Amino acid sequence: MMAAAIETDVVVVGAGPVGLTLANLLADLGVKTLLVDRARTVSDEPRAISITDESLRVMHQIGIAERLAPEMLMDTGARYFGRKGQLLAEVRARQRRLGQPAKSQFDQPVLARFLLDAAGARPLVTVRFETEARNVVSGKDFVDIELASDQGVQAVRCKWLVACDGGRSPTRTQLGIVLEGSTQVERWIVIDVMNSPHAPEPFSQFHCNGKRPCVIVPGVKGRCRYEFMLLPGDDPDGVLEPESVIRLVAPYQTIEARDIRRAAVYMAQQRIAQTYRKGRVLLAGDAAHLMPPFAGQGLNSGVRDAANLAWKLAALVRVEASDALLDTYEQERRPHAAEMVRLSYRIGKVVMSTSPVATALRDGAISALGIVPSAKAWIVGMKFLRQPHFVDGCVQTPSARVPQAAADLVGKALAQPRVREADGATCWLDAVLGPEWSTLHFRPDGHIQAVRQGSAGQAGASSVVDDLDGLFKDLHASGAVLLVRPDRYVAAAVASPDQMTDAFRALEHFLPGLGNAFGTTALRHASLEDPCHASWSPPLGENTQQLHH
16 A cells, blocks of 8 residues: 655665765755665674775764774774785875874774664654665656555655665666676685684784785774685685684684674675766765775775765755756766776785786785885875875866965865864864865964855854864965865865955856855955854764864
């Protein structure tokens, strides 16, 4: 029996970490969101295990960073061992730039539960498990779908639908969006164990022995991940038996059957959706891209999708943006996701080879590179793992008048130092910027003035702060102004406040009223006085005045 139809702003299909992240972000921007999933609840399988600073910045914004911290092994690096067991390279944790550890090891079921709790605390999010989304029809002004559950079938009409329903995405299949790429020939045995007795070192281990390559990723609270290559002749079912698992892990750790949390065989894929959008339906997370695990970018790419998409959908729901803004989602996210797919595949081919000749050449080449300082810094600093840099999309190419240090930030994630406010309190920069658009003016007097998006032709709250970590030292007293998007990417840079009109004009194709949302007075006349001083507090009461490390 068909239940009464309902309407909502956005439907998110899939309650994994990406779908939950998107739902939380949308709610914080005032968007009524319905999140549906076929499962009984969030998955308890420990799949993704690496989380980056950019993803943790989003988790802090959602308000779960404090709960998540004790569940993570933070500031982790990697060690690569050659075919004879020798250490080839050690990659140490990078300096913090976004206010969070560059890389940490976490537990996906824990993250999913925290995100679900956060969604449950947001009145604008409705979560429905054991519910299948089907018969998606994208129209000119809305999307119609059916939700099927044990209670029957219900029609839903929404303005936008986002499919976060995994690598086998039924939504993507129904829409006829094809995946480009291939499935790797190699299969891997994934083993998660509990009760590891030793305090973990903050390093993943890549044992590139050429016989049975192995990856070991430590965690906290006794958790540890092992990944072994499945060799020709191995029985895919037999290797998952407790006795076989114990034998595989034995060279690295002694375990018992009760310590095995999960054992599975998977086949890595390097595939990406031909398009991320069809009408009013969009893809995010594994529904949009699938990649081997060697670069640790699968879940993090999905969180980047959610952060990029949330504010754009919110602007469209509020009728503040043109449809062209939503096209920038694919423009900005697909190239970097494709790059991460290729990089993950290449890392796997190099470090996980079983060819005697190839492994000998690899070990010799890496050892030789270690002699050259610049090459060693490139490897040890993981500079091959490039961060997103938008050259197309909702960004403005800076003019020649803009200081180079400011111009270099356009299209990149804004650094997040600790800052001191006018009243002497310290907090992270994001707490000053708030959840919407903002500007940062590096004033000639050495202070930084942050102005938040306002409304009705009036500028929002203004704060004067000082950079305590020196992350903006190259912009100190330069007079330059950065225009910062809600996802903390720099959309534009100008040489002085009186040029901000040019930046707003360059983006008016996407957001016609953006300039009006800032007014002019605060941008043109920055002073040490800060009558509009205020600080935005993230949802769920996360204390922004206490710095989280």
